[in-house]
Amino acid sequence: ILYRVKPEMKITPGLKATTTLFLPSMVLMRPVVSLVVQPSAISPSLRRRISGSCPSLSSHLHHRSWATLPRVLYSTYRGDGQEELWYQPSLMDDMLYRIQEVNKVPSDVKKSLLDFVVDGKNIGKVTPKVAQRLCSIATQSSFIFELSQNIDASTKPILTLADDAGTTSESRTQAVASVMEHLRDNGYITGWRDEMYPVVETFDEVSNPVFLIERAASSLLGVLEYGVHINGIVLPENGNVMDRKNTKMWMARRSKTKSKFPGYLDHIVAGGQPAGLSLIENVVKECLEEAGIPPELTKKGIQPAGAISYESYGGKFKDDGEGVLSRVVLFCFDLILPNDFVPTAHDGEVDYFFQWEMRDIAKSMDPKYEDPIKPNCYPVIIDFLIRSGCISPDSPKYLDVLRTLRSGSCM
Secondary structure, eight states: OEEEEOTTOOOOTTOTTTOEEEOOSSBTTBOOEEEEOOGGGOOHHHHHHHHHHOGGGHHHHHHSOGGGHHHHHHHHOOSSGGGGGGGOHHHHHHHHHHHHTTOOOOHHHHHHOEEEEETTEEEEEEOHHHHHHHHTOEETTEEOEEEEOOSSTTSOOEEEEOGGGOSSHHHHHHHHHHHHHHHHHTTSSOOOOOOEEEEOSSGGGTTSOSEEEEGGGGGGTTOEEEEEEEEEEEOOTTOOTTOTTTOEEEEEEEOTTOSSSTTOEEESEEEEOOTTOOHHHHHHHHHHHHHOOOHHHHHHHEEEEEEEEEEEEEOTTGGGTOOEEEEEEEEEEEEEOOTTOOOOOOSSSEEEEEEEEHHHHHHHTSTTOSSOBOGGGHHHHHHHHHHTTOSOTTSTTHHHHHHHTBOSOOO
16 A cells, blocks of 8 residues: 655654655655555554644544545645645546547447548548448439448448549549538538548648548548647746646637537637648647737747547437547647737637636546536647646556547547
């Protein structure tokens, strides 16, 4: 049993045979003394001394059995009140819940999915019923999608583009658009954005896509969707992001007119990755459009910080076997902003901006939190907390959190 207690506690007498005393360099983000002891080795007088040295435990010791002390010690003492939340095992469970919230593909659905293949490139995944619907639509007397039997006849068929779709990126873009516009006009696809996404097998191919597709239709074909999410950070005067008491993050309140997650909390800036722009060009554009951040300020403070990925099955027809598969890769950026800068809403997508302390971020992880952040922002924020050292690698389920942050196809 690992007991983490205050360094100044004088508890050396009487523990020679049953105690290992060591001082790790990084435990709970600060030096502490750890004692490995047998519960039976702790005398009543020692218990009283622990209570006296750590008054916050007193009520626990009066109302709980001594056997619960390891858990109480672990979740109660953090050196100061601001750090208390960061090392509770329940926080790691809450983080896993938030990550898994956007990673929901039922096993039966996953097994049934058909690959969408063009020119030998596996560029998407669809349910059999979605494939049948796409293959049944003719535009200008031409069928754009077709099912093709795999070389191995024992395996599932694949969805592909018919010859009438052409062989160039431009012709395929127009052909696929004609089908998607038909589905839009019939109410099957909603939330049309007039934004074109590149359809590729891997991100390295975005400059030479198989074709382009309307953003609102991308999940229907289960193609990889790329985006950028920005953590807007205000550092304390000491410039140390691990100073959780004073580091702040800018948050946005989404407009109530948004088609998805109206009124939710959001990143200061986030957006899909359109065709024709580099990631950093898109970041600069989105920062200006969404938060009024001047390009020179963005370029000065922006720091690329990796990516997260997830896969989620949903849509209004999912119960009928015609759900859509969102396969998403989000590139993460940290934007260090000056203390005196205040973002302003410009494009109507945000009602207002405000700052949160890291403590507020931690509290919002609770599944019962009444004013949550938009679901796909949580993995990006959790990734930031891990990278910045806010979460100790000694925390339970630390590696589980790391692993699930890239549950989707990160390609």
